[in-house]
Amino acid sequence: MARDPQVDLIFNHFIPRYVATGVDPNDMQRLVKRVDSWSEWCRVWSEEASKHEQFGNEAMQAGHHVTASEAWLRAAIYYHYGKHLFAAVPEEYEQAQNSMLRCYALASPGNPHPMRKLKIPYSGDFIHAYLRLPLGESKPPLAIILPGLDACKEELHNWSDAFLSRGLATLTLDGPGQGESAAHFPISLDWGGAMSAVLDHLKIESAIDLDRVGVVGQSLGAFYSPLSAAQEPRLKACIANCGPFNFGPVLPQMPAVSQEVFRIRAHLSSTAQALSFAHELNLEKFANHIECPTLIVFGAGDKIIPASEGTLLANSIQGQSELVVYEEGNHVCFNIPYKFRPLTADWLRDQLTADL
Numbered sequence: 001m002a003r004d005p006q007v008d009l010i011f012n013h014f015i016p017r018y019v020a021t022g023v024d025p026n027d028m029q030r031l032v033k034r035v036d037s038w039s040e041w042c043r044v045w046s047e048e049a050s051k052h053e054q055f056g057n058e059a060m061q062a063g064h065h066v067t068a069s070e071a072w073l074r075a076a077i078y079y080h081y082g083k084h085l086f087a088a089v090p091e092e093y094e095q096a097q098n099s100m101l102r103c104y105a106l107a108s109p110g111n112p113h114p115m116r117k118l119k120i121p122y123s124g125d126f127i128h129a130y131l132r133l134p135l136g137e138s139k140p141p142l143a144i145i146l147p148g149l150d151a152c153k154e155e156l157h158n159w160s161d162a163f164l165s166r167g168l169a170t171l172t173l174d175g176p177g178q179g180e181s182a183a184h185f186p187i188s189l190d191w192g193g194a195m196s197a198v199l200d201h202l203k204i205e206s207a208i209d210l211d212r213v214g215v216v217g218q219s220l221g222a223f224y225s226p227l228s229a230a231q232e233p234r235l236k237a238c239i240a241n242c243g244p245f246n247f248g249p250v251l252p253q254m255p256a257v258s259q260e261v262f263r264i265r266a267h268l269s270s271t272a273q274a275l276s277f278a279h280e281l282n283l284e285k286f287a288n289h290i291e292c293p294t295l296i297v298f299g300a301g302d303k304i305i306p307a308s309e310g311t312l313l314a315n316s317i318q319g320q321s322e323l324v325v326y327e328e329g330n331h332v333c334f335n336i337p338y339k340f341r342p343l344t345a346d347w348l349r350d351q352l353t354a355d356l
Helices: 005-020 025-034 038-061 065-083 090-107 153-164 191-204 221-231 256-265 271-278 308-316 337-352
Strands: 116-122 125-132 142-146 169-174 213-218 237-241 294-299 321-326
Touching (some): 005 038, 005 256, 038 090, 142 191, 153 169, 153 337, 213 221, 221 237, 294 308, 321 337
Parallel strands (some): 142 169
Antiparallel strands (some): 116 125
């Protein structure tokens, strides 16, 4: 029996992303062989995740805390990828989501930079985040890192490490329409309100310097990062990695399962409503309000969001902008993480420590 073409499409789009964010390449080869139909996607990923979760449990029983943490972290990312495009099957999605959250929490104590969970009051409920602190730094600057449409804060772990190793604290955040916060808050243009709530809440965190905060985003999160910078003046620098300037023309070109995730995350009832709403996610009216330094990163080989979207943003920003296009880069430049992660972490550190 021929394999479901949707499975091939998603693997073709995302294997570099999976490997760059923590999926072992050997497991990746096995997963590609095991998934034949889309209906199996979440189950097969979750079965692979459970092996790493059990490995972590056994390591902890033996007193091997670092080994356990590493295994649970792998399990968390595998559970995440089981559900990241599976929102249309809520029972399986929720089970994988809960397993991801469980494993990520288990991984925290044994990690060199533990992940402290924050529930941030916002609009009558909470948005969710993890705060991590660099070693040996007093009052470090802060990078607030935003995921994309089908990503989540847990997926940002390896990118967070790049900032931490350069002396920055990180806050990986599920804002409106994202990850753990998506059930409570739909996709929204009010990222000024969300960022204001985050920064106000962080006033209780004496270990970080709230006068030196930058916002970083990938994919649709790289629409939200400049949107946040336009609306919240306390943000001193901005990074947008492969984000749309206008999401309206982008959404219809994405895989059908991605379009369905957008509809669900926007809390809309039809595909037509979702396609119409996507055009409201347009930086044209916001970009000229961005006054902080902004780094825009793109891959010339991006098949999801064209690099021309980065040029539009760079030309529209009021303040200083820098556009870096990697000719060999794909979407989010996941096929060259050894380039985009050092670039973004070094640039943000330079911006937030320039006056020291």
